[in-house]
Amino acid sequence: MKILVGLAFVLIIASLASALVFMMRDGRNGKPKTSNMVRALALRVGLSVLLFVCILLSYKLGWIQPTGVPIVR
Secondary structure, three states, X not given: OHHHHHHHHHHHHHHHHHHHHHHHHOOOOOOOOOOHHHHHHHHXXXXXXXXXXXXXXXXXXXXXXXXXOOOOO
């Protein structure tokens, strides 16, 4: 499960980075703007929602357990 969550975070960050690249490059030198940045951001939102649903489903099925935070006194 840790690998799945880590991979999802990497994909979310990569999608965000690609949106930044599209934002910086599109519409320069007389070229028309494209919708690549919008697609990259929509993919990021979709991946975030999918990750959240997967974590909730894993909890309901008992694949992951809450551990809590130990209180240090």
